[in-house]
Amino acid sequence: MVETPSYGGFRRAVRAAGGRCIDAPIDGEGIIPAAWDARVLFVTPTRQFPTGAVLSLERRQRLLEWADAKGAVIIEDDYDSEFRHRGKSLEPLRVLGGEERVVYVGSFTKSLLPPTRLGYAVLPPPLVEPFTRAQALFEPFPVNLLEQKALAAFMAGGAYERHLRRMKRSYGRKFHLLSELVKRELGSLVDWTESDAGLHLFGWWRGGEAEYRAFRSAGEAEGVRWSETEAELGGQRRFGLYLNFPHLTEEQIREGVRRMVRGGERSGQRS
Template structure:
């Protein structure tokens, strides 16, 4: 019996004494330190020993009984009912979990980690600079949203396509800023673009189907398609444009307004050819418009969806870059015939999407003009940083990469001008001097002979951009690249 009284109640691991006593008794039973059938001290004895209320011990015994560690016999007491032998029968075997064919198709390609320097042109380079986000305005919007959700108590059902005020706000926003005429009934709110891609992969791909993707492009998108059983056709984004071929496919994924990662813009004639191909092959085009709101010059380019008179384009958009990444609100503009099946598939994983309060807040943020006001500020901010980047290249005569000229986005894509061996020397030397960036080889299936890179600038100060380019220029000169 002395074993039951060896607990030190001064142990600070538990907030309440009943928790400490329960865990102590459970452990000695699980460890086999008491045999099945052993009678526990009466609640009166235990309470006296530990200086606690008798009801506390009764509560502990009731918890042990509920969990199956003890049994009770009226008039006789409480007895140990659990043997560690039962636990040994459940010991883990060496057999691995049998995974599905779908799980085995998940690609394992991982992005190589780059050495981070003091001036890191990779960093959060493809994400917005949150230091400039009007967080006070957003908090006020959230407070207003909570006041405007009283209607939920008066309706029987929540619209599974998403909050109608948000869908109406998105339709109006896209009309003002992108020239799109969108019916709110064709918009479905999703938890970001990747959820939309995942659902579409299951709906539109059978094992062995061919799916066309840009080369280079997002590896995570490609992984969704191949995991669904697709064979990928890589359509190169050539220096002279995107060439539409007679692909044997019913699905293509493109980023026409600002191709990732090259930054190229699909020309009108290319868009028309792509739409004609989709018509002839009864195919669906997934258009990912991931960051083209950040146009440095003029109005954002009209999406491919504007030309979609056949209703063959699925347009995916997100607020991850223009409001908050953690908000996880995206939207899909779907062909009418696809909406019911899309919702059924989405609902297999849960009928509800992003928090209703956050959806309402996003609707208010858009309707009151706060979003467009924020975008105007950020366009000026990013344009200034882009210009500092370009001016620094000229000022310090850094002629290392052939840059793709683009008017949108938060990064620049460049091709190295010299040998691969010289590039590796340059990259390593720059890293030692505190400047790093990201290789874009990860986004290629067959990387080009000349290394290509992505330089993000949105997260850096103008001074850091200038200092980074200056450092790179000094390193380049010291290595005497291209002079041998």
């Protein structure tokens, strides 16, 4: 089971292993639990990718109940929730009683330089040995050993926590600025998802396909681009766009929104 829409790497991993992907629909609260006939679920409960929806406690418990009933494994991807800008996050599935059924995965790609490519998995005890043997088969020698040791020293000395606090302050200012600007300037074109964390903002295009494609082309002509997704929701083809902001200065964020507004005007949309 894979959320729809979701991170494309999930589907590529399943297909590479000879599995079959089944779409699991989402709504404004994230994945919609059901009695799926499946053995594995990929899910992003802390911040659904790409929409940013936070899965409720009741739905998290239903996912764990499904996994227990089916003898299934849940892959819980927590990709950027360390960057919380307001409020308090819910506990991960693994902490809510999923120790035997949940594989919790995360990455330092967002908090360190992207080329570092360091990640981790917290495994249920029965899966530790199979994962270790599989890792030894595919990667006989430790990967990024120098980077791993450097990160361990960075964390042990407290420098990583200080680094993370500085990043949270910087990214928090950008998050609030971008959120305010897009809701004010582009709210008539895009239904922006409420979010408390993360490094991108997501919204569903309010109009149809032709209008969206005209808006995107006009934006490119203005020199601004964004990531996007398509999904079948409620029997309707929806277009979503998400804006990444960590790499931009606050002035670049303002300029980017101005260009999107001009793109809307150029394409005949009113923002």
